[in-house]
Amino acid sequence: MEVAEEAFRAIERVEGRISAFLEISRERGLEEARQVDARVASGEALPLAGVPVAVKDNMWVAGRQATCASRILEGFRPSGDATAIGRLRAAGAVFVGKTNLDEFAMGSSTENSAYQKTRNPWDLTRIPGGSSGGSAAAVAARAVAGALGSDTGGSIRQPAACCGVVGFKPSYGRVSRYGLVAFGSSLDQIGPLTRSVADAARLYRIMAGEDPRDSTASALSVGDPEGAVGRGITGLTVGVLAEAEAEGLDAEVAADLAAARQAFADAGARVVTVSVPRAPSAIAIYYVVASAEASSNLARFDGVRYGPRTSEADLASLYVATRSAGFGPEVKRRILLGTFALAAGYYEAYYGRAMRARDLLRRDFERAFVEADVIVCPSIPGPAFRLGEKTEDPLTMYLSDVFTVPASLAGLPAISVPSRLTQGGLPLGLQIMGPRFGEEAVLAAAAAFEKRAAFPSEPPRGVAG
Amino acid sequence: MADRSSPVDAAVVRHVASLARLEVAEGDLPRLTEQLARIVSYIDQLKQIPEEGAGPGAETATPLRADEPGPCDGAKALAENSPRSVHGYGAVPRVVGEGA
Numbered sequence: 001m002e003v004a005e006e007a008f009r010a011i012e013r014v015e016g017r018i019s020a021f022l023e024i025s026r027e028r029g030l031e032e033a034r035q036v037d038a039r040v041a042s043g044e045a046l047p048l049a050g051v052p053v054a055v056k057d058n059m060w061v062a063g064r065q066a067t068c069a070s071r072i073l074e075g076f077r078p079s080g081d082a083t084a085i086g087r088l089r090a091a092g093a094v095f096v097g098k099t100n101l102d103e104f105a106m107g108s109s110t111e112n113s114a115y116q117k118t119r120n121p122w123d124l125t126r127i128p129g130g131s132s133g134g135s136a137a138a139v140a141a142r143a144v145a146g147a148l149g150s151d152t153g154g155s156i157r158q159p160a161a162c163c164g165v166v167g168f169k170p171s172y173g174r175v176s177r178y179g180l181v182a183f184g185s186s187l188d189q190i191g192p193l194t195r196s197v198a199d200a201a202r203l204y205r206i207m208a209g210e211d212p213r214d215s216t217a218s219a220l221s222v223g224d225p226e227g228a229v230g231r232g233i234t235g236l237t238v239g240v241l242a243e244a245e246a247e248g249l250d251a252e253v254a255a256d257l258a259a260a261r262q263a264f265a266d267a268g269a270r271v272v273t274v275s276v277p278r279a280p281s282a283i284a285i286y287y288v289v290a291s292a293e294a295s296s297n298l299a300r301f302d303g304v305r306y307g308p309r310t311s312e313a314d315l316a317s318l319y320v321a322t323r324s325a326g327f328g329p330e331v332k333r334r335i336l337l338g339t340f341a342l343a344a345g346y347y348e349a350y351y352g353r354a355m356r357a358r359d360l361l362r363r364d365f366e367r368a369f370v371e372a373d374v375i376v377c378p379s380i381p382g383p384a385f386r387l388g389e390k391t392e393d394p395l396t397m398y399l400s401d402v403f404t405v406p407a408s409l410a411g412l413p414a415i416s417v418p419s420r421l422t423q424g425g426l427p428l429g430l431q432i433m434g435p436r437f438g439e440e441a442v443l444a445a446a447a448a449f450e451k452r453a454a455f456p457s458e459p460p461r462g463v464a465g
Numbered sequence: 466m467a468d469r470s471s472p473v474d475a476a477v478v479r480h481v482a483s484l485a486r487l488e489v490a491e492g493d494l495p496r497l498t499e500q501l502a503r504i505v506s507y508i509d510q511l512k513q514i515p516e517e518g519a520g521p522g523a524e525t526a527t528p529l530r531a532d533e534p535g536p537c538d539g540a541k542a543l544a545e546n547s548p549r550s551v552h553g554y555g556a557v558p559r560v561v562g563e564g565a
Contacts, residue, residue: 076546079538215528284508295485302486304555309548312558324488332487333497336478337504339485346472353511356519394500395507
């Protein structure tokens with residue numbers, strides 16, 4: 001109970017400055033905390049007893065809102081928990097609120113939310129990253145110890161790096177997508193944002209595992225991700241991504257990557273360079289595949305079964321008017337792009353070609369993982385940019401995801417660990433990727449790097465004091 | 466400026482918008498067309514990738530589960546969330562018959 005009350009006080013202290021939350025559930029959260037206390041008193045051993053967790057508003061938490069930061073789902077309340085949420089609840093977690101995101105998880109800055117802008121706790125004039133910007137900001141500002149995000153092309157890892165926290169995207173198929181509002185069904189994964197690799201491993205372990213309600217959730221054993229955290233990396237081969245070291249990399253990001261090479265060597269790993277030749281095409285592949293899947297997944301928002309309804313003149317205009325009023329510009333752009341890629345006459349040249357390129361990218365990774373146990377590269381091409389800086393040109397915004405998209409397309413586990421602050425005092429992150437279902441190697445390498453990274457432990461200056 | 470060789474022009478955008486059940490205001494059409502043309506032009510770099518050895522790019526077999534009846538909350542969820550429901554069904558404007 002005290003932990004929950006302190007969490008709500010912590011949220012109140014910072015929320016005015018960062019606007020991370022779309023809904024804060026004080027009454028329900030305290031009630032959940034009371035129930036957890038009762039369970040503990042009756043002798044139940046709960047791995048997350050009373051731990052306050054914030055949840056991105058595109059996941060179902062029973063009785064709470066799930067707007068996906070869109071007007072088209074205003075007022076929608078799911079009656080049940082997402083599978084991942086239910087598992088955290090069974091472990092004793094307390095859900096303190098729903099966090100802001102780019103509408104339907106489409107974006108890299110959280111500026112596409114239909115409700116509010118979230119600010120980076122390190123510099124309130126800058127973006128927290130996206131699309132899980134609310135969750136990243138809430139954890140960075142110490143409002144909560146852990147938050148859930150979703151990652152389709154980088155939406156956990158990129159905001160984690162922008163906000164100086166750990167963000168982990170499990171392999172595709174590790175965490176059930178039931179109760180996560182679908183954006184890109186072959187890409188989406190739920191994952192934790194936390195202040196330590198150990199905390200991320202714990203939340204992941206509790207959520208992961210097969211689920212009869214998600215046919216894409218793997219039956220493979222989850223193994224021992226928490227044990228992996230302390231394992232060390234003597235004898236591990238760390239591959240630095242050659243394509244990341246190409247010309248044009250920001251000088252501070254390049255220096256950060258060079259320092260990471262050294263840190264891994266100091267930790268006892270063998271460090272090599274590996275190539276994933278089709279990695280530079282990943283953004284192009286992603287924006288076809290993810291948009292195509294989104295155009296299909298968002299067809300259900302039509303004013304009939306949920307959300308507000310605009311116009312009832314006839315069924316066709318009900319659909320068009322509801323969707324046109326309810327979706328924001330980026331969502332519309334991606335639905336149009338996806339519809340184009342799947343339309344007769346364009347399907348082969350766009351969707352077909354992108355899917356074949358995706359397969360080639362996956363094989364590139366398979367070959368690279370013969371030479372290295374994990375592959376590392378920067379999480380972000382530069383520190384968090386200013387609010388409004390990239391909203392004019394969608395393509396410029398899309399390029400923020402250049403380092404995160406490849407692992408999404410190949411279904412690989414990938415984590416961002418805070419690496420350092422730039423001269424300007426903004427966080428950078430290192431990304432560590434593993435082979436499909438290779439979470440243990442990723443977590444071991446991440447923990448080893450975290451120990452040696454030059455990342456400060458003080459709270460971000462935007463919310464200090 | 467939109468690439469002259471781009472497949473994306475205003476007519477294509479209007480067609481795709483109608484497929485997607487989205488309305489694009491005439492005033493917004495030029496800017497949107499330009500943005501989409503630029504994105505598609507960027508995507509066209511995929512034409513440079515030789516495709517030998519490429520598979521379909523998707524996990525092809527969907528695992529099936531046994532066809533056994535179980536509890537379902539659909540009716541309750543519909544009644545709670547549909548903007549207009551009648552006898553537990555989502556109500557829409559008449560589609561068939563007089564007045565449709």
